[in-house]
Amino acid sequence: MSLTAKLRAAHAADWEAAATHRFVRELCAGTVPTAVMRRYLVQDYQFLDRFVALLGAAIASADSFPARLRLARFLAMITSDENTYFQRCFDALGVPAAERRNPVLTETTIGFQALMKEAADSRSYSRCIAVLLVFEGLYLDWAERHTGPPPPEFIHAEWITLHRNPFFRDFVGWLRAELDRTGPAEEAACGALFGRAVALERRFFDDLYA
Numbered sequence: 001m002s003l004t005a006k007l008r009a010a011h012a013a014d015w016e017a018a019a020t021h022r023f024v025r026e027l028c029a030g031t032v033p034t035a036v037m038r039r040y041l042v043q044d045y046q047f048l049d050r051f052v053a054l055l056g057a058a059i060a061s062a063d064s065f066p067a068r069l070r071l072a073r074f075l076a077m078i079t080s081d082e083n084t085y086f087q088r089c090f091d092a093l094g095v096p097a098a099e100r101r102n103p104v105l106t107e108t109t110i111g112f113q114a115l116m117k118e119a120a121d122s123r124s125y126s127r128c129i130a131v132l133l134v135f136e137g138l139y140l141d142w143a144e145r146h147t148g149p150p151p152p153e154f155i156h157a158e159w160i161t162l163h164r165n166p167f168f169r170d171f172v173g174w175l176r177a178e179l180d181r182t183g184p185a186e187e188a189a190c191g192a193l194f195g196r197a198v199a200l201e202r203r204f205f206d207d208l209y210a
């Protein structure tokens with residue numbers, strides 16, 4: 001069994017709970033309450049800042065030029081298309097500048113930031129990839145479970161299509177291959193980070209309805 005298949009099986013309960021969460025079901029139906037969507041986007045934007053730093057660490061620690069190029073292309077996409085998505089949502093929802101820049105962070109968001117910092121500071125390519133694979137793989141998974149027409153509002157529809165497209169699917173497949181290639185040398189450390197990341201993803205969705 002590959003390392004990524006083992007990790008996915010070891011954390012299947014949290015993974016499934018997140019991938020089929022009420023939030024993603026409502027998102028795909030276009031029925032997320034506005035207050036819930038607003039809370040999600042405000043916290044997730046704070047997630048994105050450290051995420052960019054984590055990708056930078058993965059680029060710096062990669063063991064090949066093709067890997068650096070692939071990660072850099074992905075970084076370019078999320079710092080352009082994805083950043084403007086957040087800004088357009090914040091405009092539509094009337095989120096003031098202070099809350100875009102400096103909201104009160106939930107414990108889960110702080111947990112994500114700490115996890116990403118730990119992976120980045122390890123300067124270990126495989127540990128960075130283990131965390132990235134959860135973040136990307138879980139979003140690909142719920143987005144691909146959505147079949148049927150896109151919901152009418154751009155806030156819902158674009159968040160689905162950002163995670164449900166051939167470029168993103170290829171990228172997740174590549175991350176999986178990279179972890180299977182480099183992770184076995186650091187299996188315990190990669191597994192611990194992977195498990196923490198999946199648990200945080202589940203909690204991040206749970207918090208929205210708490």
Ligand SMILES: Cc1ncc(C[n+]2csc(CCO)c2C)c(N)n1
Binds near residue numbers: 078163
């Ligand atoms: C808590 C949380 N976990 C994972 C993601 C997923 N994600 C972060 S950046 C990125 C790149 C392309 O959209 C993806 C999929 C998220 N947004 N928020």
